[in-house]
Amino acid sequence: MQRYFAKQGSEDGRFTISGDDARHIAKVMRMEKGDRIFCVSPDGRTALCEIENITGENVEAAVVKWEEGSSELPILITIASGLPKGDKLEYIIQKGTELGAFAFVPFIASRSVVKWDEKKAAKKTERLMKIAKEAAEQSHRSHVPDVASPTGLKELAEMAKSYSHKLVAYEEEAKRGEKSALAEVLGNMSSGQTLFTVFGPEGGLSEQEVSFLKEQGFRECSLGPRILRTETAPLYLLSAASYQTELMR
Template identity: 35%
Template sequence: MSQHRFYCPDKLAADVTVSLPETAAAHAARVLRMQVGDTAILFNGDGFHYNCQFTAVQKNSVTAKVTSSVAITNESPLDILLLQGISSGDRMDYTIQKAVELGVGAIQPIATERSVVKLNQERAEKRVAHWQQIVISACEQSGRAYVPEVYSPLSLNQWLAQHPQQTTCRILLNPLGAKQLAKLPKPASQIQLLIGAEGGLSANEIETAVAHGFQSILLGPRVLRTETAALAAIASMHTLWGDF
């Protein structure tokens, strides 16, 4: 049976005693009913697993002493930045969760022309905090020891203005695309994957993205939902170029 893993943002090292974050502590104490003396794995995003033993367990408070550490080497060989059109309901949560499990390096939410969800600054900050917690939970589940960052939402034009065309592999999914993913050579740099929200990217957004170096790619003859498109593309990239 694999050990339970918990995210702890503190600096971790052998013989250090730390307090688990409130959410992790409540899960360990109330849901898993772990006790003093139980062992677990902590990670803080630095690429290591830290073996620990619980020294105190209360309803909302858990402390643990780190006993040893080990470097983790399960990160994807592909550096994928997911530029995901902000979708509604649970779609965005699901996309982020599964993309992290599949190994993406970072996530940039994009407010597209067809995004149903419109976020002001306050709501955007709350959503980013929520999405970052989903990332952490996905890392706990999947065994990743690095934590991808969810950036603040931007429009496509804002993001492009901040990231002029570079020597990166830029891909957007388009049901009317002229190229197939399998026809592309293995990228030697970061992959920037652009996915539209419900209804896809507008013709203007596609034109703008292509003008900034994005290749319009067809992923099969069927039209995919936004959450399906992102995950299918990432899985296909791993099959073609990564560690699947």
Template identity: 60%
Template sequence: MQRYFVNGVISENRFAINGEDFHHINRVMRMTQNDKIICVAPNGKSAECTIVKMTAESIEAEVVQWIESSSELPINMTIVSGLPKGDKLEWIIQKGTELGAHRFIPFTSARSIVKWDEKKAAKKLDRWKKIAKEASEQSHRTIIPEINSPLNLKEILDHSKSYDIKLIAFEEKGKQGEASAFSKAISSMDIGQSLMIVFGPEGGLTTEEVSLLEKNGFVSCGLGPRILRTETAPLYVLAAVSYHFELME
């Protein structure tokens, strides 16, 4: 059953759908009155709905039953990625959303080859948000992850103050055989707590960046004996967190 995040709330049990979602339902899925969809309300609650009215520009859907189960990770995960080349960040956002990340923050690392173009910023950010929305619908999330515009390292440090656990994925730790810091960190967490983890771009983080992060409460950790690409490492971490909190019961 197709899932849509809706902003048009007519009443407690009726939603209005327009814009791109209306186009998708009407033109792509070719749905008609009485077809069923899942609507996710602005408060994160989802419901099985029936299409009860269709006009040339909008659709009204009425709640059949509210869905009580949640597909969200039990901890709040923020992925901080040094700006990578090409469409790698789009891949991280898409797959990271499917794996349960709550927030993505790109940052301008010293070794980021890509330079953030403010003239194209709004268009780029809109694209990232659209990717996150579509991935949330596909993976039956009840929230759409927040996507930040790229920040510098000082801004990252300011944002990190509210997090319970703060980690750095640092490949030098992996080369040295360090294998316990990441495991200890997630094992120490309780449901509902928050985790921020920083990943470098293709060239990795500099020792100066790592040192500054560590001075501000971050813990460096390896992610096993293999060196992972910048677009692979966040997915490894999210999968490990999911296994620990959702499958090890």
């Protein structure tokens, strides 16, 4: 069943879906009065709804029942990725959303080959947010991850100050055989706590960048004995978090 994120909460037991989502319901799905959809309110509550009216710009749906439970990860994980080449960032955001990431922060690492100017950044960020929304709908989530505009390392560290835990994935730690930091952090996290994780671009993070992050309270960690690609590493961590906080508890 289709799921749509409403821009406003339900009023009198009804949701109004507008814009692209309304056109998708009417033109793509060709739904009619009486068909049912899921609507998600801005506060993350999900309701089974029945379509009552379809106009050119809006779809009105009445709440049949509110859903119990949540499909969200019990911990809130932000993924900070050094800008990679090609469409790898789109892949990270699509799959990372499916795996439960709370937010994404692209950042300009010293080894990032890709450089976004201000005009491109706004357009690309808008596209990335659309990818996150569609992935959240597909995976039946109740939260659409935020996608920040590309930032620098210092700004990234400032954003992470309020987080409960902070990790930086560093391949040199894998080479040295480190294998306890990630498991220890995930094992000690309780529901509602936050984790900010930093991953380098294709060339990895420089020693200077890792040193700076350590000074800002980040802890180095490896992601197992194998060296992972920049688009694989965040997905490994999110999968490990799901296993530790959802399947093991």
